[in-house]
Amino acid sequence: LASGPVVQPAPTVDGFVETFLGELNYGQGTLLSQSTVNDQYLALARTVRRYLMADWLETGTRRRQTQQKTVGYLSAEYLLGRQLGNNLLATNLQDIAQVAMERCGIDIATLRAQEVEPGLGNGGLGRLAACFVDSLATMDVPCIGYGIRYEYGIFRQTFEADRQVEVPDSWLSLGNPWEFPHPERQVLVSFGGSTETTTDADGRERCTWTPDWQVIGMPYHYMVPGHRNGVVNTLRLWSARATQAFDLQIFNSGDYAQAVRAQTTAENISKVLYPEDSTPQGKELRLQQQYFFVACSLHDFIDNTLPADFDLRRLHQRIIFQLNDTHPVIAIPELMRILVDRKGFAWDEAWEITQKCFAYTCHTLLPEALEVWSAELLGRLLPRHLEIIYRINEEFLEEVREAHPGDEMLVRRMSIIAEHPERAVRMAYLATVAASKVNGVAELHSQLLRDKVLPDFSRLWPEKFTNVTNGVTPRRFVRLANRRLSDLLTETIGDGWVTDLDRLRELEPYADDAGFREQFRAVKQANKERLTTLLRVRDGLELPPEAMLDVMVKRLHEYKRQTLKLLHIVSLYDDVVSGRVPAEQVTPRTFVFGAKAAPGYHLAKEIIFLINAVADVVNADPAVAGRLSVAFPANYNVTLAEKLIPAADLSEQISLAGKEASGTGNMKFALNGALTIGTDDGANVEIRRLVGDEHFFLFGMTEPEVEELTARGYTPSAVYESDPQLRSTIDLLASGHFTGGDRQAVAPVVDNLLHQDSFMVLADFRAYLDAQARVDAAYADPDAWSRSAILNVARSGYFSSDRSMRDYLERIWHA
Numbered sequence: 001l002a003s004g005p006v007v008q009p010a011p012t013v014d015g016f017v018e019t020f021l022g023e024l025n026y027g028q029g030t031l032l033s034q035s036t037v038n039d040q041y042l043a044l045a046r047t048v049r050r051y052l053m054a055d056w057l058e059t060g061t062r063r064r065q066t067q068q069k070t071v072g073y074l075s076a077e078y079l080l081g082r083q084l085g086n087n088l089l090a091t092n093l094q095d096i097a098q099v100a101m102e103r104c105g106i107d108i109a110t111l112r113a114q115e116v117e118p119g120l121g122n123g124g125l126g127r128l129a130a131c132f133v134d135s136l137a138t139m140d141v142p143c144i145g146y147g148i149r150y151e152y153g154i155f156r157q158t159f160e161a162d163r164q165v166e167v168p169d170s171w172l173s174l175g176n177p178w179e180f181p182h183p184e185r186q187v188l189v190s191f192g193g194s195t196e197t198t199t200d201a202d203g204r205e206r207c208t209w210t211p212d213w214q215v216i217g218m219p220y221h222y223m224v225p226g227h228r229n230g231v232v233n234t235l236r237l238w239s240a241r242a243t244q245a246f247d248l249q250i251f252n253s254g255d256y257a258q259a260v261r262a263q264t265t266a267e268n269i270s271k272v273l274y275p276e277d278s279t280p281q282g283k284e285l286r287l288q289q290q291y292f293f294v295a296c297s298l299h300d301f302i303d304n305t306l307p308a309d310f311d312l313r314r315l316h317q318r319i320i321f322q323l324n325d326t327h328p329v330i331a332i333p334e335l336m337r338i339l340v341d342r343k344g345f346a347w348d349e350a351w352e353i354t355q356k357c358f359a360y361t362c363h364t365l366l367p368e369a370l371e372v373w374s375a376e377l378l379g380r381l382l383p384r385h386l387e388i389i390y391r392i393n394e395e396f397l398e399e400v401r402e403a404h405p406g407d408e409m410l411v412r413r414m415s416i417i418a419e420h421p422e423r424a425v426r427m428a429y430l431a432t433v434a435a436s437k438v439n440g441v442a443e444l445h446s447q448l449l450r451d452k453v454l455p456d457f458s459r460l461w462p463e464k465f466t467n468v469t470n471g472v473t474p475r476r477f478v479r480l481a482n483r484r485l486s487d488l489l490t491e492t493i494g495d496g497w498v499t500d501l502d503r504l505r506e507l508e509p510y511a512d513d514a515g516f517r518e519q520f521r522a523v524k525q526a527n528k529e530r531l532t533t534l535l536r537v538r539d540g541l542e543l544p545p546e547a548m549l550d551v552m553v554k555r556l557h558e559y560k561r562q563t564l565k566l567l568h569i570v571s572l573y574d575d576v577v578s579g580r581v582p583a584e585q586v587t588p589r590t591f592v593f594g595a596k597a598a599p600g601y602h603l604a605k606e607i608i609f610l611i612n613a614v615a616d617v618v619n620a621d622p623a624v625a626g627r628l629s630v631a632f633p634a635n636y637n638v639t640l641a642e643k644l645i646p647a648a649d650l651s652e653q654i655s656l657a658g659k660e661a662s663g664t665g666n667m668k669f670a671l672n673g674a675l676t677i678g679t680d681d682g683a684n685v686e687i688r689r690l691v692g693d694e695h696f697f698l699f700g701m702t703e704p705e706v707e708e709l710t711a712r713g714y715t716p717s718a719v720y721e722s723d724p725q726l727r728s729t730i731d732l733l734a735s736g737h738f739t740g741g742d743r744q745a746v747a748p749v750v751d752n753l754l755h756q757d758s759f760m761v762l763a764d765f766r767a768y769l770d771a772q773a774r775v776d777a778a779y780a781d782p783d784a785w786s787r788s789a790i791l792n793v794a795r796s797g798y799f800s801s802d803r804s805m806r807d808y809l810e811r812i813w814h815a
């Protein structure tokens with residue numbers, strides 16, 4: 001019994017009902033007749049968990065025995081989405097569970113809706129991590145996902161008087177049936193204090209770090225099931241605990257608040273996810289979070305996962321740590337510290353090992369998004385790590401000097417340590433120096449990374465740089481989110497596509513089959529109706545279910561250019577209300593936005609306000625009734641994405657060329673049969689190449705054209721002056737028409753567009769409107785449109801995260 005196979009409940013309706021009732025009675029301590037929806041949800045989740053347990057334990061045993069190389073994915077974010085549906089799908093229990101719940105008089109949809117999604121990420125980077133662990137489990141690749149169990153995830157967005165208001169995301173408050181705390185695997189993490197170097201009897205220098213405070217890292221394990229393959233990998237998320245609940249002496253002296261202060265400090269570390277994505281703030285707590293989870297993870301693997309007698313010179317044969325952006329880069333000096341200070345390795349040998357154990361993925365092109373930690377802060381929080389970074393830098397700069405004698409400018413440019421405006425550590429440089437490979441996340445991004453962000457490094461080590469284009473999991477984003485399309489695909493080409501997305505190619509001939517196109521349109525229409533019902537119930541929005549559904553969902557950022565979309569809407573509205581275009585000539589469209597703004601990003605919040613203000617007026621104006629409507633459902637998250645994306649006709653991917661590293665929403669839309677209107681940016685480039693020019697609405701400046709315009713000097717007000725339609729559109733906005741006459745309320749956005757426009761919205765306005773006119777013309781021919789949509793699906797198999805994982809395995813991990 002101790003080591004034998006775990007008994008799994010019978011995968012039958014009877015077996016499921018019995019297990020479910022057992023969980024309700026013995027797990028929740030209630031009777032079916034007395035139980036709440038939450039009781040039932042928790043019992044159902046625990047029932048599904050039971051069907052995964054034998055495979056989870058078996059996978060763990062097998063991994064320990066075979067000692068294969070493991071991928072240690074280090075990510076500060078995992079945007080997982082709801083677990084119940086995914087795990088029912090993975091175990092092939094969807095139908096059984098539904099019938100079993102019916103037998104208990106329960107509607108399973110109600111229980112699914114009870115789950116609060118774990119929002120442990122901001123956007124693309126966090127969702128990518130979730131897709132990657134899904135794919136690795138499906139491909140039976142050993143992987144441990146390491147991260148942070150934030151007590152509060154990304155804030156819940158609400159609107160009050162059209163403005164974003166953030167509400168804490170207390171996702172754990174009703175209990176979390178998907179996690180397994182392991183207090184016996186807790187780890188101690190140190191901070192602060194000082195270092196001392198002494199010389200051993202044998203003449204070797206030894207450094208000791210005497211920290212001045214410590215916290216406990218407690219791991220919570222999550223199951224990561226492969227798709228119906230008996231594999232369940234592990235996600236290990238760390239939670240911070242105080243080493244002592246409180247100081248008894250201070251407590252006894254009567255100062256209760258002071259007595260628990262240390263506990264509060266410690267537990268703050270995993271309290272909340274930082275909601276900024278791309279403008280790093282040099283916040284001490286954020287650095288604490290980064291070191292905390294990385295120190296726990298390295299310790300966990302080296303001291304608790306590897307056999308006790310493991311020879312660390314072979315470490316790279318057992319692990320590759322993939323750094324998801326710079327957030328976990330402090331792992332590099334941490335591994336050096338472990339090897340040199342704790343395990344007694346000589347520096348050079350430790351460095352050789354370290355270089356083989358890390359690879360680094362960059363997710364940005366915005367210079368302001370590259371993390372830099374001040375030496376003052378780093379030295380105060382992690383004095384030994386700062387020393388190690390200095391030494392890494394010294395030896396690296398020696399190498400630069402050898403390769404380029406006399407070029408001190410180059411040395412200064414490449415130094416891991418910046419000197420201005422203050423002495424600081426450039427984390428991307430540290431990652432690049434230490435990593436075996438550095439990759440960007442789409443072809444264009446990887447090229448710009450080499451040429452623009454890290455040009456000196458790519459000249460020094462050209463072989464170090466590579467590309468792996470992002471991908472998305474077809475399990476969640478097609479099979480789970482779009483059951484209707486999935487059934488049609490499976491009827492037509494079999495179900496192999498779920499784990500081999502290239503098989504979608506077999507759909508191509510059906511694009512020319514009128515009967516198939518009819519079925520495909522019926523799927524899209526049904527998905528739209530599902531969405532309009534949801535938005536009616538969820539947000540009180542009344543939307544026409546037949547209009548073209550034009551969707552822009554992603555974080556709110558100037559570079560992503562939600563304002564360009566807004567100008568398009570206002571210009572269509574302006575055309576009608578000014579009498580230039582009869583309403584009957586306007587293609588009926590519903591514009592949907594979904595976007596959270598970082599709470600401190602003022603302009604982004606003004607843009608949200610303006611979208612809501614325009615929506616209020618457009619939706620209420622009889623002049624455009626039945627033609628134009630705008631929906632901005634609050635709190636866009638993975639759960640809402642799963643409803644929105646399958647319903648979309650048009651996918652808006654309109655960032656300024658050279659700014660969006662990849663995008664992954666763009667891939668999800670194409671796979672669900674939306675056509676893209678997009679710039680030549682990120683993975684749009686590859687989407688267009690694959691689906692074909694005729695099935696993609698390209699517009700706007702290219703990256704070199706953006707560069708050129710920047711060099712020439714860009715004056716947005718001149719563009720405004722020269723284009724009457726743009727002038728009319730902006731004037732209407734500026735007039736206060738959408739804000740009850742309040743011109744002040746629109747000024748932040750309008751003034752920024754006219755006088756700054758850092759992301760060249762006005763410069764691309766004309767091209768965007770022309771492309772949208774092409775969209776209207778194409779949409780007028782439903783047969784041609786659905787043919788294009790089907791070809792988008794058929795030709796997007798490349799964007800499976802399974803393919804991304806194969807590329808990482810081949811080019812980077814060699815696992």
Ligand code: 26Y
Pocket residue numbers: 122123124125126128276277278279280281363364369371441470660661662663664682
């Ligand atoms: C430093 C901190 C403030 C920070 C936190 C989160 C910085 C960045 C982020 C998140 C970045 C992010 O989500 N980047 C996106 O990664 C996707 C996956 O590679 C890309 O598709 C997308 O273009 C990129 O913006």
